[in-house]
Amino acid sequence: MSNESKYIWMDGELVETAKATVPFLTTALHYSAAVFEGIRCYDTDNGPAVFRLKEHMDRLIDSALVLGFKKLPFSAAELCQATLETIAKNEMKQCYIRPLIYSGGPNLSLNLDDTEAKVGIAVWDMGSYLGQEALEKGIRANVASFTRHHPNVMMTKAKVSGNYTNSIFAKTESMRLGFDEAIMLDPQGYVAECTGENLFVIRSGKLYTSHTAAILEGITRDSILAICRDLDLKIVEQPISRDQLYVADELFVCGTAAECIAVCEVDFRTIGSGRLGPITRQIQQTFHATVTGHGAHSKEWLSYVKDRAAN
Secondary structure, eight states: OOSBOSEEEETTEEEEGGGOOOOSSOHHHHHOOEEEOOEEEEEETTEEEEETHHHHHHHHHHHHHHHTOSOOSSOHHHHHHHHHHHHHHTTOSSEEEEEEEEEEEEOOOSOGGGEEEEEEEEEEOOOOTTOTTHHHHOEEEEEOSSOOOOTTTSOTTSOBGGGHHHHHHHHHHHHHTTOSEEEEEOTTSSEEEESSOEEEEEETTEEEEOOGGGSOOOHHHHHHHHHHHHTTOOEEEOOOOHHHHHTOSEEEEEETTTEEEEEEEETTEEOTTSSOOHHHHHHHHHHHHHHTTOSTTHHHHEEEHHHHSOO
């Protein structure tokens, strides 16, 4: 973690980062009984602003319900306020935000009803997740040997911590093979998503993206779809085969951490020109303008810290 924050919000209190700990005998640690979100705060002309904060916190609550928590100690609105206060306390202009609802004490158990839901919110300055050079040069990816979860094996619409063991396998494999990211296929063999990003194929001026049955319905993905409609780009949601990746004119991934990044190579096959393509560039620039307060959707999607954080 780079540029670690000084304070973390834990169950209603801002505590020093070093003191924001959990007991070793915690169900979340032993059995991955936790849900989380990834959110970004951007530096704008009007101060730090969080991108689509409400939507992220609503999904966090939904993920907790999908996992099986019956009772939660805080509402989505309270967690939104806590996030803004945490950013303000850490005096950060931009940061990555990690809220986590996890199964804590008093018992170590596979039965969630034997435990209590605990909540933490951390912030830190992440920078560019896939590297600053990737914004222009794009990244190299391979199709992972690991299959994306079957939707009746793991709850693929929820950001459950345990789901990401699947991503760890694929990401680690790809990095060790010399790639930057892994593309995962669904149980039927169609393209699902990457280890932490959704995927878009561009061919003959049209955008293609996987149907939502086998993927996490990303909030950044939803934002990109809105931006593409504003740009009068035709969007098709349909199953995508592995070989359709190879013959794409352009290919890009999107997610909170990655933002919007071109994929220039898949399985040693060059995609398009091998660099950031014109349509991806237009989408990337529009997205960046939006998150920094200069886009058509900025007003509805940005929550400014100075407006809502407690003094």
